[in-house]
Amino acid sequence: MDTEPLTLVCxxxxxxxxxxxxxxxxxxICERCERDVWCAPSGQDVIAERYRNRLELxxxxxxxxxxxxxxxxxxxxxxxxxxxxxxxREHYRR
Numbered sequence: 092m093d094t095e096p097l098t099l100v101c102x103x104x105x106x107x108x109x110x111x112x113x114x115x116x117x118x119x120i121c122e123r124c125e126r127d128v129w130c131a132p133s134g135q136d137v138i139a140e141r142y143r144n145r146l147e148l149x150x151x152x153x154x155x156x157x158x159x160x161x162x163x164x165x166x167x168x169x170x171x172x173x174x175x176x177x178x179x180r181e182h183y184r185r
Contacts, residue, residue, distance in 0.1 A: 096147035098168045099137055100156035101128035113182045121152040123159070128152045133174035 104118055104127035105111065113131040121128050128150065130138070141148040151159060159166050 096149060096167070097141070098149045098151055098156060098159060098166060099130075099134055100151055100153055100168060101130050101134060103128055103152045103154075113178050119150050121155050122149050123151055123155040126152045126155075131175065131178050133172055133178050136174065137169065137172070 101119065101121075102112075103121075107118065107127070112129045115132040116129040117135065118127050119130045120126070130150065138148060138150070149159075156168060160168060
C-alpha cells in the first residue's frame with residue numbers, strides 16, 4: 092500500500108438545509124481554507140480506511156483542491172471510486 096499523502100476533494104456546502112447533498116453526507120472542514128464541505132458515505136469510507144492504515148489524507152474543497160494540483164505536481168488527488176461514481180449517478184437521477 093502506498094504511503095504518499097493523498098487528497099480527497101469534496102464539494103463545498105452552499106446551504107446545509109438543502110437536499111443537494113448525497114444522502115448520508117456529513118459536513119467536514121477543508122483543511123486549507125476551513126470552508127464547510129460535504130463528505131458522502133463513500134468518502135467517509137476512504138477516510139476510515141486511510142485512518143485504519145495510519146496513512147495521511149487531506150480533505151480539501153474543490154477550489155483548494157484545484158489550487159493544490161496546480162501548485163504541486165506531485166500531489167496525489169484520489170481517483171473517483173466506483174462507490175463514489177454510483178452515489179453521484181443515483182443522486183443526480185432524482
